[in-house]
Amino acid sequence: QWDPNFSTGRHSMVHLFEWKWVDIALECERFLGPNGFGGVQVSPPNENAIITSPFRPWWERYQPVSYHLVTRSGNESEFTDMVRRCNAAGVRIYVDAIINHMTGNSVQGAGTDGSSFDASAKSYPAVPYGPTDFNDATTCPTQSGSIEDYQDPIQVRNCQLSGLLDLNQGKDYVRQKLADYLNKLIGLGVAGFRIDASKHMWPADMKAILDKLDNLSVQHGFTANARPFVVQEVIDLGNEAITGSEYFGNGRVTEFRYGMNLGEVFRKVNNQKLSFIKNYGEGWGMYAGNTSLAFIDNHDNQRGHGAGGANILTFRVAKLYKMAQAFMLAWPYALTRVMSSYYWDQNMEGGSDKNDWIGPPNQDGNTLPVTIFPNGTCGNGWMCEHRWRQISNMVKFRNVVEGTTMTNWWDNTENQIAFSRGNKGFLAINNEDRALSATIATGLPAGQYCDVISGNKEGSSCTGKTITVSADGSVNLSISNTEEDPMVAIHADAKL
Numbered sequence: 001q002w003d004p005n006f007s008t009g010r011h012s013m014v015h016l017f018e019w020k021w022v023d024i025a026l027e028c029e030r031f032l033g034p035n036g037f038g039g040v041q042v043s044p045p046n047e048n049a050i051i052t053s054p055f056r057p058w059w060e061r062y063q064p065v066s067y068h069l070v071t072r073s074g075n076e077s078e079f080t081d082m083v084r085r086c087n088a089a090g091v092r093i094y095v096d097a098i099i100n101h102m103t104g105n106s107v108q109g110a111g112t113d114g115s116s117f118d119a120s121a122k123s124y125p126a127v128p129y130g131p132t133d134f135n136d137a138t139t140c141p142t143q144s145g146s147i148e149d150y151q152d153p154i155q156v157r158n159c160q161l162s163g164l165l166d167l168n169q170g171k172d173y174v175r176q177k178l179a180d181y182l183n184k185l186i187g188l189g190v191a192g193f194r195i196d197a198s199k200h201m202w203p204a205d206m207k208a209i210l211d212k213l214d215n216l217s218v219q220h221g222f223t224a225n226a227r228p229f230v231v232q233e234v235i236d237l238g239n240e241a242i243t244g245s246e247y248f249g250n251g252r253v254t255e256f257r258y259g260m261n262l263g264e265v266f267r268k269v270n271n272q273k274l275s276f277i278k279n280y281g282e283g284w285g286m287y288a289g290n291t292s293l294a295f296i297d298n299h300d301n302q303r304g305h306g307a308g309g310a311n312i313l314t315f316r317v318a319k320l321y322k323m324a325q326a327f328m329l330a331w332p333y334a335l336t337r338v339m340s341s342y343y344w345d346q347n348m349e350g351g352s353d354k355n356d357w358i359g360p361p362n363q364d365g366n367t368l369p370v371t372i373f374p375n376g377t378c379g380n381g382w383m384c385e386h387r388w389r390q391i392s393n394m395v396k397f398r399n400v401v402e403g404t405t406m407t408n409w410w411d412n413t414e415n416q417i418a419f420s421r422g423n424k425g426f427l428a429i430n431n432e433d434r435a436l437s438a439t440i441a442t443g444l445p446a447g448q449y450c451d452v453i454s455g456n457k458e459g460s461s462c463t464g465k466t467i468t469v470s471a472d473g474s475v476n477l478s479i480s481n482t483e484e485d486p487m488v489a490i491h492a493d494a495k496l
């Protein structure tokens, strides 16, 4: 279902992509809990194929070998400990569930828990799955057995995605195996799931599996009879036969157009302008906010080739990225997810990154720990976008303004905008190559506020800009385009 089961007062999640469980547990206690984050999407915790060519790519974790909880992120006891500690810190855990497929059809070797398998024989003894548990010529209409035409819903669901052996979720045995796996995770205290490759499964089959799931466990702090949160990954940019709306009955759906369009708007491509986003969300033809998950980038499209392609904003274009994140977190549309990445050297050739496979920072294949410098930034190659002040403060902004509507929209018809959230918050963005200078209604009570983009409120003073709202609620705003972050955000909890 659509509710993330957050603890009270929290409204965003962060994807700690490829982090180890021990590091996520620490991050929940030292940062995410204290800073108002609602939950963490973790990388797939189930045993995956060890791919050595290319060397340990990030996408090896999307090739299941079994449902044993042993991966490069850690083992079952570390996973269990992480869930317990994060829940205790008020931070939920959402598991990236890969239930559409197993490994590629010609992958060899062992799994991350040492389990053997024989892809060519469609045999995964550690589950167990055998040939009859997979789609075959009786269910997939193509000669190759792979998806050939994305305009044919039957192929998209019943044939192999990029050569990945396709489970037949129409079989009760398969449904039960998958439900047993998800129920084990629910028993450990997880709050719900990000269901990978949902486009490639029949909504009704998914519903049959979801209906087998237990209620969330009360001893982990969930209300009695709480149902698992579900967000389904459906890459739908409006050009394929399958649409995300087919999946609304199961839970939320990823809205990839959100990040794609914002990338164009902030990059000013295709004649897009910031002033056009006054009706962003449903007004731009996107799914209803209450059934969507919004994000600027994700683990796949931040590599330039996934959904939304070359215009997706990432940590590599930090100034625009922070502006887009600030907008998303201030804007009253959908459930919001912040990406947290690791660094890799791009090797652009002919418009694509030859290094787009590179996996997490590692030593001989072992994922490196997340180190935290005294100034709060991360080491060992972890980007920690979620820790950037401009982003973490906007996660708090979203918590403060929850329940209010967007009011006082202002723009200069080009690339300067501002808006309020009721009488709780106000954001102004200057994406022009000249200063923003205007008197604008903020909706806020008169007084002095700390700008949470340039600093924090500490005691009775601001470490960044101090913004004065006059008696009539207006502000004389001046934002130079040459500032590190050409935007201003103030809210009720940052009032002096």
Ligand SMILES: O=C(/C=C/c1ccc(O)c(O)c1)N[C@@H](Cc1ccc(O)cc1)C(=O)NCCCOc1c(-c2ccc(O)c(O)c2)oc2cc(O)cc(O)c2c1=O
Residues within 6 Å of the ligand: 059, 062, 063, 098, 104, 105, 161, 162, 163, 164, 196, 197, 199, 233, 235, 300
């Ligand atoms: O680029 C990738 C991996 C991408 C990927 C992985 C996980 C995701 O959640 C995702 O959204 C994309 N994988 C590389 C390498 C690769 C891996 C496995 C394989 O059997 C073949 C190749 C690649 O070039 N993949 C082909 C293009 C991307 O095609 C994939 C898609 C995908 C792409 C666009 C769509 O509109 C769509 O509905 C699905 O989803 C996956 C889901 C998986 O669980 C595992 C996969 O291997 C993939 C996946 O290959």
Ligand SMILES: [Ca+2]
Residues within 6 Å of the ligand: 100, 156, 157, 158, 159, 166, 167, 200, 201
């Ligand atoms: Ca399928």
